[in-house]
Amino acid sequence: MGNILEIKNLSVKIPAHGGTVSAVRDVSLELKKGETLAIVGESGCGKSMLCKSIMKLLPERAVIESGQIIVNGTDITGLSDREMTKLRGQLFSYVFQDPLSALDPTMTIGRQIAESILIHQRNLGKEEILARINELLTLVGIKNPEERSRLHSYELSGGMRQRCVLAIVLASNPRILLADEPTTALDVTIQAQILDLLKDIQKKRNMSTVLVSHDMGVVARVADRVAIMYAGKIVETGTAEDIFYSPAHPYTQGLLKSLPINSRGKDVLETIPGMPPSLMRLPKGDAFACRNPKALPIDFIEEPPMFKISDSHFAASWTLDKRYKNSNLE
Amino acid sequence: MQDIIAGVRNLTHEFQLNKKLKIRAIDGLSLDIRRGEILGVVGESGSGKSTLARCMMNIYRPTEGEVFFKNIKCSDRAEYKKHAFELQTKRQIIFQDSASSLNPRMRVIDIIAEPFRINHIVPIRGSIENEARFQLKYTGLDEELLYKYPGELSGGQRQRVAIARALAMEPELLVADEPISAVDVSIQAQLVNLFKHLRNEHGFSIMFIAHDLAMVEFLCDRVAIMYRGRLVELAETKELFANPLHPYTKLLLSCIPIPDPRAERERKHPDFDETEFDTSGCLTEISEGHLLLCGGEKSNNKKGSLAIG
Ligand SMILES: Nc1ncnc2c1ncn2[C@@H]1O[C@H](COP(=O)(O)OP(=O)(O)OP(=O)(O)O)[C@@H](O)[C@H]1O
Ligand SMILES: Nc1ncnc2c1ncn2[C@@H]1O[C@H](COP(=O)(O)OP(=O)(O)OP(=O)(O)O)[C@@H](O)[C@H]1O
Ligand SMILES: [Mg+2]
Ligand SMILES: [Mg+2]
Numbered sequence: 001m002g003n004i005l006e007i008k009n010l011s012v013k014i015p016a017h018g019g020t021v022s023a024v025r026d027v028s029l030e031l032k033k034g035e036t037l038a039i040v041g042e043s044g045c046g047k048s049m050l051c052k053s054i055m056k057l058l059p060e061r062a063v064i065e066s067g068q069i070i071v072n073g074t075d076i077t078g079l080s081d082r083e084m085t086k087l088r089g090q091l092f093s094y095v096f097q098d099p100l101s102a103l104d105p106t107m108t109i110g111r112q113i114a115e116s117i118l119i120h121q122r123n124l125g126k127e128e129i130l131a132r133i134n135e136l137l138t139l140v141g142i143k144n145p146e147e148r149s150r151l152h153s154y155e156l157s158g159g160m161r162q163r164c165v166l167a168i169v170l171a172s173n174p175r176i177l178l179a180d181e182p183t184t185a186l187d188v189t190i191q192a193q194i195l196d197l198l199k200d201i202q203k204k205r206n207m208s209t210v211l212v213s214h215d216m217g218v219v220a221r222v223a224d225r226v227a228i229m230y231a232g233k234i235v236e237t238g239t240a241e242d243i244f245y246s247p248a249h250p251y252t253q254g255l256l257k258s259l260p261i262n263s264r265g266k267d268v269l270e271t272i273p274g275m276p277p278s279l280m281r282l283p284k285g286d287a288f289a290c291r292n293p294k295a296l297p298i299d300f301i302e303e304p305p306m307f308k309i310s311d312s313h314f315a316a317s318w319t320l321d322k323r324y325k326n327s328n329l330e
Numbered sequence: 331m332q333d334i335i336a337g338v339r340n341l342t343h344e345f346q347l348n349k350k351l352k353i354r355a356i357d358g359l360s361l362d363i364r365r366g367e368i369l370g371v372v373g374e375s376g377s378g379k380s381t382l383a384r385c386m387m388n389i390y391r392p393t394e395g396e397v398f399f400k401n402i403k404c405s406d407r408a409e410y411k412k413h414a415f416e417l418q419t420k421r422q423i424i425f426q427d428s429a430s431s432l433n434p435r436m437r438v439i440d441i442i443a444e445p446f447r448i449n450h451i452v453p454i455r456g457s458i459e460n461e462a463r464f465q466l467k468y469t470g471l472d473e474e475l476l477y478k479y480p481g482e483l484s485g486g487q488r489q490r491v492a493i494a495r496a497l498a499m500e501p502e503l504l505v506a507d508e509p510i511s512a513v514d515v516s517i518q519a520q521l522v523n524l525f526k527h528l529r530n531e532h533g534f535s536i537m538f539i540a541h542d543l544a545m546v547e548f549l550c551d552r553v554a555i556m557y558r559g560r561l562v563e564l565a566e567t568k569e570l571f572a573n574p575l576h577p578y579t580k581l582l583l584s585c586i587p588i589p590d591p592r593a594e595r596e597r598k599h600p601d602f603d604e605t606e607f608d609t610s611g612c613l614t615e616i617s618e619g620h621l622l623l624c625g626g627e628k629s630n631n632k633k634g635s636l637a638i639g
Contacts, residue, residue, distance in 0.1 A: 017477050043486025043513040059481070097485045097512075100430040147351055155345070158426045158508065159375025181485070184511040185426070187375045187541050188585040192599045214514045215542075217587025220594040240591040258519040259589055260548040268526065269519035269548065278472050 003070075004208045005031040005054070005176055010067030012046075012053050019280035023049040023062070025232035031176070034202065036209040038219040038240075040255070041229030042276050047212045048097055050229070051178045054210075055094050056084045071176070089119045093174035095182045097212070099161040103153035109164045110149030113137070116171035136167040141193055158185035166194065173205065180212045195222055216259060220244060225312070228252045231277055231287035238313035248315035250292045286318070296324065335535045336386065336421070336503050337362035341395035343381050355381040357559035357609070358395070363503065368529055368536045370546040370567070372582065373556030379539045380426050382556075383505045386537070387423045399503065419449055422501040424509045426539070428492030432480040438462070439476045442495045453498070465494035470520050486513035493521065500532070507539045518542075522549050543586045547571050552619075555579045560609045565620040575622045578607050 012024035023046040031037050039047050052058045054069055056079070069077050071091060079087070088094075096102035104112060113133045117124065124132070137145035140163040153161055162185045169177065177198075183191045199222060202209060213219050219226060219240070226243040228236040228251065236249040247253045254272035256262070263269045274291035277283055283290060289299035296318050307320035318324055343356040355378040363369050371379050384390045385397055388404055397405040399421060402413045410417060425431050432441055442462040446453055453461035463473050469490040480488050489512040496504060506525075510518045522545055528534040540546050546553055546567070553570045555563040555578065563576040574580045588594050614624045 014482075016482055018474060041514065043490075043517050044484040048484060098427070098430050100427045147347065151347065155347070157376040157380060163375075181512070185375065185508065185541070187373065187582065188543060188587065189581055190375050191541070191587070192585045196599060214512075214518070215587065216515060216589035217544075217594065220589050220591040221587055221597075223591070244589065244591050255514070255516055256589070258516040260519075260522075260544040261589065263519075263548065268523045271519045271523065272516045275470055275472065278474055280474060 002033055003030045004033045004072055005029075005210075006068075006070040007050075007054070008068040008070070010050070010053065010069065011065040012049055012058065012062055013065050014049075014059060014062040016061075016280070021279045022232050022282060023279060024053060027067070027229075027232075027234050029227060029234065029237070031208050031210060033208055034206050035224045036199075036202065036211060036222050038211045038213055038223035038226045039229055040213065040216070040219060040226060042231075042251075043214075044276065044279070045229045046232045046279070047229055048180055051094065051180055051210065051212060054178060055088060055092055056081070057094070089172060091174065092176050092178060093169040093172055095165055095169055095177070095179040097180040099158070099165045099185065100153060102165050103161060105153050108150050108152055109137075109156070113149070113164070113168050113171050116168045120172055132171070133167075136171055137164075139170065139197065140164075140167045141190055142167075159187065159190060162186060163190075163194070166198075170201065175205075175207060177202075177207055177209045178212075179209060181214070182211070183213075183218060184215070191218070198222070216244075216256070228255070231282065232279055233287070233316070235288070235317070236313075236315040238309075238315075242310070242313040246313075248309055248313065248320060249288075249317050250294065250319075251288050252315075254291075286316075294319070333365040334362045335365040336399045337397075338382070338386060338392075339396040339398070341382070341385060341397065342393045343378070343385055343390060344393045354559055356385065356392075359556075359559070359561050360613075361554060361561060361564075363535050363537055364551075365535050366529060366533050367551040368525065368538055368549055370550030370553040371537060371539045371556060372541070372543065372546055372553060374558070374578070375541075377556040378559040379556055380507055383423060383426075383507045383537065383539060386505055387421060388417065389423075415449065419445070419451070419499050420501050421503045421505070422496035422499050423505040424492050424496050424507060426507040428489060428507075428509075430488075432488055432491060434480050437477050437479055438466070438483075438491050441480075441491060442466075442498055445495065445499050451499075454500070461498055462494075465498045466491075468497065468524065469494045470517055486517065489513055490517075490521075497528070501534070503535050503537070504528075505537045505539075508541070509538070510545065511541065518545065525549060543582065555582070557607060558609050560623060561613060561621070562607070562609070562623040563621065564613070569617075569620055573620075575616065575620070576607075 007029045010024055010027045014021040014023055041047055068075055110133050114129050117132055133149050134145040142148050142163055183194055223240045225239055227234050230251045236252050247256055257270045272291055277287050285301050286299040286304055289295040298318050304316045304318045306314045306316050308314055339360050341356050341359045345353045373379055385392050402409055404410045404417055439462045443458040455461045455464050471490050510521050550567050553567050554561055557578045563579045574583050611623050611625045613621045616622045
């Protein structure tokens with residue numbers, strides 16, 4: 001299986017009030033054809049910025065400081081906006097985190113889906129387009145599609161908006177789907193339906209997916225591989241089994257411990273002590289060190305590199321260093 | 331009799347879409363929130379949860395029925411006006427799309443300060459800045475965000491700004507519409523602990539609308555299940571999870587995703603083509619405190635048909 005998407009040492013910075021935000025720090029990732037890669041991480045750690053840099057939809061002030069984004073063997077890092085617009089339609093689709101802002105309040109839902117259909121099938125007649133809109137809305141589980149397609153985004157419930165965004169995305173025929181929290185507003189039954197639908201479409205079209213999600217149940221269901229992000233960096237990657245059954249990074253371990261399933265019958269939920277560091281003032285060494293009760297002296301001095309645990313499993317924690325395992329690392 | 335802080339009676343809300351078409355988002359619903367409880371509201375997407383929240387806060391005028399807060403009948407215009415200050419400060423809402431409903435031209439500090447300004451309130455912690463700093467910390471945010479604009483924050487950071495803004499008013503009733511779905515699980519855990527703390531130590535009453543049933547099970551005292559604008563089941567959390575009765579509740583509980591890849595991948599989802607449920611009938615108390623929507627023939631049982639918890 002080849003890689004459809006490769007990210008190499010990507011760093012993104014955003015100048016802001018009071019300093020520069022290091023939103024993405026030296027991230028390397030690959031996405032294989034037909035695979036689902038889930039990105040999980042602390043809120044504000046740069047997941048959306050990472051997706052947006054792939055799509056070239058970064059905020060104006062943001063700069064890609066270094067690194068490469070390679071799609072199907074072609075480096076797209078330096079492409080102009082115009083070239084990128086074309087690519088976006090053909091290759092990528094992006095499900096924005098926040099469906100309300102992704103939808104245009106001045107246009108009906110139907111019109112927005114129609115626009116997306118027309119990017120690919122320019123010579124469809126009116127009847128055919130209408131039929132396709134209804135088909136897509138039905139596909140994402142919206143009842144009475146004919147009436148609902150005449151509504152505006154603010155007239156829909158949160159979950160319906162999210163499904164409309166999905167319908168727009170599915171109207172085009174992307175090779176790579178970047179889905180940023182695509183199911184957070186859905187009840188669990190519709191969520192289950194949508195996840196199965198995406199999986200189905202993925203198989204049929206050999207689509208590859210990057211899924212950003214906080215919902216570990218969703219990740220467990222759909223992800224082939226998982227990347228854990230903390231303070232702008234990927235700190236652990238592995239198969240879903242690697243991450244769920246033998247998490248190696250202390251942040252990943254803390255995250256899994258915070259799930260309510262692990263606090264059944266207790267009064268408070270387990271949490272990770274402390275707060276994530278500001279991306280404007282990153283500490284020296286491992287950014288997670290100050291929240292890690294088992295941090296080593298070296299954690300406060302030097303950032304750990306990625307250590308290989310198995311052919312599929314990597315993590316950036318000094319505890320994985322051979323020297324530490326053998327004696328200790330001072 | 332439990333002390334009741336707020337609720338709705340026979341509430342119906344319709345949206346007129348065009349001359350011919352009306353959507354009945356809420357259909358004759360009655361619900362109480364007890365003082366000092368966290369009431370979970372769960373249900374189908376589009377079942378009217380957000381509409382209910384907005385009616386409770388007098389943002390929408392109900393088509394029919396009554397909304398009350400303590401002994402104020404706030405669906406009545408004159409009564410609302412008379413108690414406007416109390417109603418606007420002692421009840422707060424966190425909107426479902428709060429992340430995108432923050433004013434993009436206001437800095438975080440001004441967003442948190444706004445309710446103080448509108449209501450001419452002096453913050454407990456002296457200045458607005460101190461108050462805002464305190465609330466940010468309370469919700470797990472870095473102080474440096476104070477002078478940022480919403481567009482410069484991540485989804486989860488914006489969500490927590492909305493929570494901070496609501497908490498700053500120290501409300502007695504908090505209506506929280508999906509308040510934690512945009513943040514990662516460790517911050518979710520922090521916020522859930524915070525909500526618990528607010529209930530235990532400060533006597534907050536909270537209506538907690540959510541899709542995450544594992545969190546609802548952990549946090550809430552009672553859970554109400556909504557389907558197509560109606561309440562189909564209501565019970566103490568333990569009872570509801572141990573003994574769900576309505577087929578829609580059963581379906582929901584069977585779909586909770588499990589954070590275990592092998593188990594989750596193998597799990598077959600039920601056949602969704604058959605997920606249409608009858609919504610006629612009346613809420614009936616099946617066992618103590620456990621209300622269930624029962625089919626048409628039982629509905630003449632007037633005695634048990636109160637939707638009061
Ligand atoms: N336009 C901007 N200007 C300055 N800083 C920004 C801007 N947009 C985002 N940031 C900062 O960049 C960091 C990364 O944001 P990003 O939206 O990628 O987070 P995220 O991982 O998607 O979080 P969440 O899970 O909460 O959505 C955050 O700390 C945020 O405050
Ligand atoms: N402003 C509006 N105009 C017209 N219809 C509306 C409006 N707001 C909501 N609706 C409709 O009312 C119904 C209930 O919507 P509501 O937002 O209350 O659902 P919800 O239970 O909060 O769903 P979700 O879980 O998806 O957020 C939906 O059918 C929706 O399309
Ligand atoms: Mg994000
Ligand atoms: Mg809603």
